Amino acid sequence: MTALKRSTPETDVGARIDALRHLARGRDQLAALLPENLPIYEGRSAAQMGRLRGYLLAAFADTGLPDAALPYVVESLETGHVAYEVAGAAIGLRGLKTPAAGVVAALVRAIDNLSGADATVSFQSYNPAWPYAQPTTALTEVVRTIGHFGVQAQAALPRLEVLAQQRERFSSSVLEEMRRVLDRAGPGDGEHACDAACAGESCGCESAVDLGSDDSCCAEMASAEPVEDPTPMRAMLEDQDGRPERFEEFFRGKPSIVAFFYTRCDNPYKCSLTITKLAALQASLEEQGLAGALKVTAITYDPEFDLPHRLRLYGSDRGVQFGKDARFFRVTSGFQEIRQRFHLGVNYGASTVNRHQTEVYLLNEHGEISASFTRMRWEVEAVLSALEHLFPKPGQAQERAHCPPAP
Amino acid sequence: MSEQAAQRLEEELRRELREAQAAHSQYLSELEATAEASRAARSSMEEGLPGDLDDDPAMTVLTDTSLPDEPRIQVLHQLGPSLSRRDEFIEALLAIVKDRSDSPAVREAALQALGSAAFQVLRFRPHQPAYDDALHDLVADPVPALREAAVGILAQQHDPVVQETLIQGLRGEGSLPVERERAILLLAEDDHLDNLPWLRELYRSGSESVREQSVRFMGSYPDARSTLEGILRDKNESTSVRQQSGASLRHLAPDRFEAVAKEISTDTTDDPEVRTACLTALQHLGDTARVYADTEFVHRMQDVSGDESAPQVAQVARELLERRPDL
Numbered sequence: 022m023t024a025l026k027r028s029t030p031e032t033d034v035g036a037r038i039d040a041l042r043h044l045a046r047g048r049d050q051l052a053a054l055l056p057e058n059l060p061i062y063e064g065r066s067a068a069q070m071g072r073l074r075g076y077l078l079a080a081f082a083d084t085g086l087p088d089a090a091l092p093y094v095v096e097s098l099e100t101g102h103v104a105y106e107v108a109g110a111a112i113g114l115r116g117l118k119t120p121a122a123g124v125v126a127a128l129v130r131a132i133d134n135l136s137g138a139d140a141t142v143s144f145q146s147y148n149p150a151w152p153y154a155q156p157t158t159a160l161t162e163v164v165r166t167i168g169h170f171g172v173q174a175q176a177a178l179p180r181l182e183v184l185a186q187q188r189e190r191f192s193s194s195v196l197e198e199m200r201r202v203l204d205r206a207g208p209g210d211g212e213h214a215c216d217a218a219c220a221g222e223s224c225g226c227e228s229a230v231d232l233g234s235d236d237s238c239c240a241e242m243a244s245a246e247p248v249e250d251p252t253p254m255r256a257m258l259e260d261q262d263g264r265p266e267r268f269e270e271f272f273r274g275k276p277s278i279v280a281f282f283y284t285r286c287d288n289p290y291k292c293s294l295t296i297t298k299l300a301a302l303q304a305s306l307e308e309q310g311l312a313g314a315l316k317v318t319a320i321t322y323d324p325e326f327d328l329p330h331r332l333r334l335y336g337s338d339r340g341v342q343f344g345k346d347a348r349f350f351r352v353t354s355g356f357q358e359i360r361q362r363f364h365l366g367v368n369y370g371a372s373t374v375n376r377h378q379t380e381v382y383l384l385n386e387h388g389e390i391s392a393s394f395t396r397m398r399w400e401v402e403a404v405l406s407a408l409e410h411l412f413p414k415p416g417q418a419q420e421r422a423h424c425p426p427a428p
Numbered sequence: 429m430s431e432q433a434a435q436r437l438e439e440e441l442r443r444e445l446r447e448a449q450a451a452h453s454q455y456l457s458e459l460e461a462t463a464e465a466s467r468a469a470r471s472s473m474e475e476g477l478p479g480d481l482d483d484d485p486a487m488t489v490l491t492d493t494s495l496p497d498e499p500r501i502q503v504l505h506q507l508g509p510s511l512s513r514r515d516e517f518i519e520a521l522l523a524i525v526k527d528r529s530d531s532p533a534v535r536e537a538a539l540q541a542l543g544s545a546a547f548q549v550l551r552f553r554p555h556q557p558a559y560d561d562a563l564h565d566l567v568a569d570p571v572p573a574l575r576e577a578a579v580g581i582l583a584q585q586h587d588p589v590v591q592e593t594l595i596q597g598l599r600g601e602g603s604l605p606v607e608r609e610r611a612i613l614l615l616a617e618d619d620h621l622d623n624l625p626w627l628r629e630l631y632r633s634g635s636e637s638v639r640e641q642s643v644r645f646m647g648s649y650p651d652a653r654s655t656l657e658g659i660l661r662d663k664n665e666s667t668s669v670r671q672q673s674g675a676s677l678r679h680l681a682p683d684r685f686e687a688v689a690k691e692i693s694t695d696t697t698d699d700p701e702v703r704t705a706c707l708t709a710l711q712h713l714g715d716t717a718r719v720y721a722d723t724e725f726v727h728r729m730q731d732v733s734g735d736e737s738a739p740q741v742a743q744v745a746r747e748l749l750e751r752r753p754d755l
Contacts, residue, residue, distance in 0.1 A: 067620035068588045105588065137553045141561050151564045151589055158557055192554045285619065287586075325650035328682070371622035372649050 025054075025061045031069050034061065035147025038073075038080050048084035048116075051077060055093045057376045058360075062368040067287075070368070070376040072148055075109030079144050086116035091124070096396045098127040100290040100379060104140035104159035107131050111162040112144065115169050125174045129181070131163045134290060136190045160195045168202035178206055254362065254388070256355030258320070260348045261333035268352075268359070272388035275346075276412045277316035278302065278404065280381045281365060283323035283374050284335045290398070291379055293339065295319075299381075300340030302401045303347060315408065316346045320359070322367050322374050324351035366395065383407060455506055456485075462499050463488040486511060491520055493530055501537045512545035518555045521545075525562050525574075532571045539566075539577055564589055567605050575605050583614035591615060598626060609638055616641075619648035628655065639665075640672045647676030653684060660688055660702075667701045674705060682714050690719075693741070694728045700738045707744045711751065720752055 025034060038054075041047035054061075054077055062070060078094055081087075086094065090113075097110035111131065114124065139160040143153035167174045167181060184191070185199040256268040272279075280299050286292035296319060303317045319336065321327035327335075332349040341347060352359055359365070366378030381399055383392040392407045429437075463485030470492070489495060490503045503511075511517040524530055524538040546552045546559055566578035567590060582590035594611045597604030604611050612626040623645065630642040643659060646652035659665055659673040678685035689706035692698050710719050720726060726749070732738075733745035 064622075066622055068586075068591055068618075071588065103588070137549065137556065139557050141557055141564075148592065151567070151593075188554065189551070190553055192557050287620065326648075326680070330682075370620060372619060372624065372651070375620065 027060050027063045029061060031065065031073065032147060034073055035076055038077050039147065042080040042083040044084075048081065048087050048090075051080055051084060052087050052090040055090055057366050057368050057378060058364070059368070062375065064369070064371060065375055066370045067375045070370075071103045071106050074376070075103075075105040075107075075142075076144065076147055077109070078106070078113035079109035081113035081116035084116060085118075086113060091117065092396045095124060095127045096378065098131040098163070099134075099398050100288065101131065102134065102138060102288045102290060104135060104138060105142045107135055108142045108157065108159035108162040109144065111159070111166045114166050120170050120173055122176060125167070125170070125177045128163055128167055128174070129177050132160060132181075132184060135159050135163070139192065139195065158192070158195065160191065161198050164195065164198045164202055168198075168205060171206070175206065178203065254355065254358055256358045257353045258350040259329060259353045260350050261329050261336060261343055263329040265353070266348075266350070268355070269388065271348075272316070272318075272384055273386065275314065275316060275386050276391070276408070277318055277384040277388075278381065278408075279363075279384060280319040281322055281363070281367070281377070282319055282335075283321050283377075284327050284331050285323060285373055286377075291377070294398075295379060295381065296336060296339045296341065298399065298401055300336075300342075302404055303342060304340070305401055305405060309405075313346065314412075316348075317341075318347070319349045321349070321351045322365070322377055324353065324356060326373060327351050363390070383411060385412070452506075455502075459485045459489060459499070459503070459506075462495070466492040466495060469494065487517065487520060491524070493527075497531050497533045500531075500534050504537045504541045508541040508544065512541065512548070513551065515554070518542070518545060518552075519558075522555075522558055522562050526565055528569065532574070535571065536573055536577070539574060543577075543581065560585075560587070563587075567593060576610070579606050579611075580614060584617055586618045586620075591618065591621065595621075609634060613638075613641055613645070616645035619645075624649045624652055627652070631655075631659075636666050636669060639669045643669055643673045643676055647679040650680055653677065653681050656680065657684060657688055660685075661692070663698060667699055670699070670702050671705045674702075674709065678709060678713065686710065686714060686719065690722070690725050693745075694725070694732060696732075696735065696738065700741050703738065703741045704744050707741065707748060711744070711748045717753070720754075726752070 022037070022040070025037060029037075038051065041051050044050070057070070062073075065073075074097065078090075078097060081090055081094070094110045094114050097106050098114070101107040101110060111128065114120070114128070117124070120128075139158050141153065141156045141158055143149050143156050145153065145155040164181070167177050181199055182203060185196060185203060188196065191199070254268045258266045258268055258271065260266060278299070280295050282292035282295050284292070299317060299319060303312075306312050306315060306317070319332075319341075321332065328351070332351060333343065336343060336349050341349070343349070360367070363380070363382060366380055368375050368377070378396050379394075379398065380396075381394040381404065382390050383404070385391045391411050394404065394407075466488050470488075486503050486507050489499050492500070521538045521542050525535050525542065527535070542559060542562075546556070552559070560582070563578040563582050564587075566574050567582070569575045569578070579590055579594070583594070593602065593605060594615050596602035598608065598611055598615075606614070609630060612623070612630045615621055616623045616627060627642045627646050627649075631639050631646075634642060643656065646656055656673050656677040660670055660677055662670065665673075674685060674689065677688070689710050693703045693706040693710065695703070710716070729745045729749055733742050733749055735742045735745075
C-alpha cells in the first residue's frame with residue numbers, strides 16, 4: 022500500500038480505511054491513523070476531519086478495538102458535538118469485548134451531549150451522497166451500542182430509563198430504540214450503586230474515565246513522567262495585555278498549569294469548557310490559599326487570529342482572573358517548538374485549527390512536563406489531586422501520581 | 429399622559445381587540461365550513477385523516493391538496509404559531525414540504541412555518557433530525573425558492589452534507605443548488621472551511637455589495653491581511669468596500685490598520701468618506717493612547733483640521749485634537 026500523504030485525496034483516505042478494515046492486522050494500522058497531528062491531516066477542513074474521524078472510528082467494529090484506539094473513541098463520545106463522529110465512535114466501540122464503567126459512562130454522556138444535535142448519518146460507504154441508502158442517527162447508534170453490550174452496560178440502564186421518558190428531548194425513533202434496549206434488558210437490570218454511567222447525576226466522579234478492566238471509578242488520564250528537554254525553548258509569547266515573555270523564562274520558578282485552546286473553537290465541550298474549568302481551578306487554588314503557588318496559564322493554538330484582546334475577552338468571559346501568574350498567551354515566534362515539546366494533538370486547515378484534542382499540562386518549576394490531562398475530559402479535582410502528589414508542600418514526601426501514560 | 433388621553437387609548441385598544449377577536453371568530457367559522465366541505469369530499473373519495481385529526485378543521489384544510497392554495501396557506505398564517513406546539517402539526521408540515529406533487533406556494537409556506545417552529549429550539553428538539561432530513565431532500569428540489577431556502581438554513585447550521593454539495597458544485601464536480609455567488613457566501617458562514625480562494629474569486633467578479641460581503645468574510649482569515657490592506661488603499665474601489673475592508677483589517681491586524689489608516693486620513697487626494705472613517709476608527713477604537721503618542725501624526729492632524737477642501741474630514745480631525753488627553 023502506498024503511504025498516505027497530505028496530498029492524498031479525502032476519498033482515497035476513506036478507501037484506505039475500507040481496505041484496512043478487512044486486513045488481519047488492519048486494526049493496528051487503523052489505530053495508527055488516529056492521532057490528529059499526523060501530516061496527512063494538514064490542510065484539510067474541519068468538516069473533512071470530522072468525516073474521516075467518524076468513518077475511521079466506525080471501522081473498529083469490524084477489526085476489533087485495540088487498547089491504543091480506546092481513548093480516541095471515548096474522547097469522541099465525551100466531547101464530540103458532530104453527529105457523524107459520535108455515531109462512528111459508538112459503532113466502533115462495538116469492537117470492544119468488555120466495556121469498563123468509564124466507557125459506559127461516556128456512552129451515556131454522548132446521549133446527553135447530542136440531545137438536540139442528533140442527525141441522520143450513514144456509514145454505508147465513505148461520504149455517501151444524499152439520500153442515504155442505509156440511514157441511521159448518532160443517538161440511535163449510541164443506544165444500540167448500549168444494547169449491544171447488554172448486561173455489561175447495565176450501569177447505563179437507570180439513566181436510559183429516565184431518558185426514555187423524555188419525549189420532549191428525543192425523536193420517536195430514538196425513544197423506540199431506547200425502549201427496545203430496556204425491554205431486552207428486562208426489569209431489575211442496572212439496579213447498581215455508584216455506577217459511573219450516571220455521570221453528572223448521582224455519581225461523584227463525574228469526569229471519571231476508567232479505561233481499564235477493573236471497576237475503579239475515578240482514575241485520571243495523566244502522565245507523571247517529567248519530560249526533561251535539554252534544548253532551551255526559544256519561543257516568544259505575548260500575553261492578553263500585549264506584554265512579551267520568553268517561554269523559557271516565564272515557565273520557570275514555580276509550577277504551572279498550561280491549557281491549550283483557541284477562541285474560534287466551535288465545540289462547546291472542548292476549549293470553552295477547558296477555560297471555564299481553568300477558571301474554576303483558579304478559584305479552588307484561591308480558596309485553598311494556593312493562589313501564588315502555581316501559574317495558571319493557557320496558550321492558543323491559533324496565534325495569528327487570537328490577538329491579545331481576544332485572549333483577554335475569552336478568559337474573562339469564562340471567569341479567569343488575570344494577574345501576574347494568571348496569563349493567556351499567543352506564541353509570536355517558535356510555535357513549532359511548542360508543538361514538538363508538548364506533542365500537541367492539533368492540526369490545521371487552510372485558515373485555522375481543523376481538529377484538536379483536549380490538553381492540559383502540569384509543568385514543574387523548571388518548565389518540564391510533570392503530568393498531562395489529554396484526550397479525556399479533565400476535572401478540577403483530578404488536577405488538584407495531581408498537584409498535591411507532584412508538588413507537595415514542604416515537609417510532605419513527594420509522590421508520583423499513579424496514572425497511565427497519555428496516548 | 430393625561431387621564432383623558434389614557435382613557436382614549438384604553439378605549440382604542442379595547443376596540444382593536446374586539447375587532448381582532450371578531451375577525452378571528454369569522455375566520456374560524458369560515459375554516460370550519462371549508463373543513464366540512466373537505467371532509468365531505470374526502471369521504472366520498474374514501475380518503476380520511478387518521479384518528480382524531482379528522483375533527484380538526486385546521487389539519488383537515490391544511491392537508492387537503494385538492495383545495496386551492498389560499499385557505500391552506502391561511503391556516504399557516506392564522507394558526508401556525510399555536511399549532512406548532514403539536515407534534516402532528518409538525519409532522520403534517522414535514523409531509524407537505526417533502527411532497528413534490530403539492531403546490532409550491534403551500535410547500536414554501538409550510539417550510540416557513542417549520543422555520544418558525546424550529547426557532548423554539550428546546551420544544552423542536554424531537555423534530556430536528558426529521559426537519560434536517562426534509563431540508564436535505566429540498567437541496568435537490570425542482571422549486572428554486574425551496575431549494576435556496578433549504579440550502580441557506582442548512583449552511584447556516586454548518587451542515588456538512590450541504591457544505592459538501594456546495595464545495596463539489598464550486599469545483600465543477602456536481603451541480604450547484606444555488607447561484608455560485610450565493611454558494612460562496614453561504615460557505616463563508618463557516619470559517620473552519622478553506623473559503624479564502626472562493627472569497628478572492630468573489631471579490632474579483634462580484635458587484636459592489638457582493639465585494640463588500642466578500643471583504644467582510646475575509647476578516648476571518650489571517651492570510652487575507654495583505655489583500656485587505658490592498659483593498660483599503662485602492663482609490664479605485666468604492667467607498668463602502670474600502671470601509672468594510674478597513675473594518676476587516678482592523679479585526680485581523682489592528683496595528684496594520686492603524687498604520688494604513690494614518691496614511692489615508694492625511695492623504696488629501698483620497699476619498700473624504702474613507703478618510704473620515706479611518707480617522708473615526710483611530711479616535712474611538714483600538715489603542716487611542718498610542719495614536720495620540722504619535723506626535724508626527726498629531727502634527728499632521730493640525731494641518732488636516734484646517735483643510736477647507738474637505739470640511740467633513742477637518743471636523744473629525746478637530747474633534748480628535750480636542751480629545752487629546754494632554755489638553
